Amino acid sequence: MHFEQFTRRIHLEASADEVFAWHAAPGALQRLNPPWEPVEVVGETGGLADGSEVTLRMHAGPAAILWVARISDCVPGRQFRDTQVRGPFAFWQHTHRMEPEGPCACTLEDRIVYALPFGPLGRWLGGWFVRRKLDRLFAYRHLVTADALK
Secondary structure, eight states: OOOEEEEEEESSSSSSHHHHHHHTTTTTHHHOOOOHEEEEEEEEESSSSOOOOOEEEEEETTTTEEEEEEEEEEEEEEEEEEEESSSSSSEEEEEEEEESSSTOOOOEEEEEEEOTTTTTHHHHHHHHHHHHHHHHHHHHHHHHHHHHTT
């Protein structure tokens, strides 16, 4: 399996604890979903804690795809990770890390390790598309997060 990596960081004028709490608050995932992405949260269990799961329904034209992710490596105020249990990727692991920069600021880092389905053919057909979607998605998410924490 061939793994790709995507990383995006933003400096925030909020503590790592505040940023983590914002992500843990009910509705955070819905707030982070851009209006142009046809994704809906259809199930959540356990909040932001190890072992909890979130189920998303994504629409690709007339087809609907379920994406189930499990939360792990949850360290309150510092990080959490979601790993695809079922979904469109051959592999997906997204680590959300909050690095303190003093008492009132931090760097939020989103690091995704993923593999596209269908091996080399999937990379050739969809690699550029996925990278572009991730760039746009995380630019939006970081903007929403920064605006919410002002």
